[in-house]
Each structure stands twice: as C-alpha cells, then as structure tokens.
Amino acid sequence: SPTETQRCIEFLITVFQKQGGKESYSYTLSKTEFQNFMNTELGAFAKNQKDPSVLDRMMKKLDLNSDEQLDFQEFLNLIGGMAVTWHESFLEVAHSHKQ
C-alpha cells in the first residue's frame, strides 16, 4: 500500500488537476482558480492577509513565464514556499526554547 509520502505526492497532483479543471485547459491554474485554491485549501493563510493584493502579488511571483497561468511546477513552488515558511517558523520556536 502507498506510503504517506506517496499519498501526499498523489494528493498534490489530484488537487491541482481538480482545481485546474474548472476552466478550459485543465492542466494549469488560472488566476481565479489560484485564488479559489488559496481560499479553499489555504484559507487560514489567505483570509488573514490584511492586504487584498497579496494573492495577486503571489500569483505574479509564481507565474515565472508570465502566461497568467500556473503550471504544475509553478504550483509546486507555491506548496514548497509555504512549507519552507512554516518550517522556518518552527525552527525559530525550537531555537528559542534552546536558549
């Protein structure tokens, strides 16, 4: 049976395709699909941003080839970026306990 890591990788593919399937070309995320993904899957992060332009700026930064769509690699950079940010905030907490 698949390991947790395999399930996590398969999930990332599924959630990308599910979200990306809402408009015509289903293997990328349009700006609306990206915003919808952020609000539904990462609402805790998306909803407590005071500045409403944060999602627009994130999309521009992630959209490396500026085609107004996020392909799967660009989407993974979003997931990776979130993971690195949370990991770093974990390190700060762990570090402050050592002092």
Place this chain on the structure above:
Amino acid sequence: SPTETQRCIEFLITVFQKQGGKESYSYTLSKTEFQNFMNTELGAFAKNQKDPSVLDRMMKKLDLNSDEQLDFQEFLNLIGGMAVTWHESFLEVAHSHKQ
C-alpha cells in the same frame, strides 16, 4: 480543521524532521538518511532501480550547495521532481486516450 493541503505540507515537514533527526544536526538529511527515506517512503521507486548508483546521483543533483546534506528546500525539490514526473506520465496516458 486543517485542509488536506495543510496536512500534506505539515506531513512533509514532519517526515523531513523525523528522518533528519537520526544523526546529529537534525535539520538536514545526510546521505544515509536520504537513502533511508527513499527506501522506506519511496521504496516502490527506489527498489526498482536496476542501477544502484541512481540514489547517489540523485543526492548529488539535489545537494545544490554540495555540503553532503539535503536541507529542507533541497528535500522539497526531490518531492517536487517526483510529483512532476508522475504528473507527466499521467498526461501521457490521458493524451493517448484522446487520440
């Protein structure tokens, strides 16, 4: 409650730290810890490689700063690379059905 995406991101942090904690500096993966991760979490991939040097070559490619350790960002590139490869093989299958 956390969404599946949040659980997946949290899992990637946890599996990295669990695997990385086996030797001294617990926030990176040594070569042995990387091989152990591959065999336990991605055994289906790792074990059907005919060429035993595949894991060594993967480690070298992932170890961008050549410090013989994988930090969290380098580890995420591993996960991302696997996800992109599986996603592409999915696209080939989907594409071949359309013809």
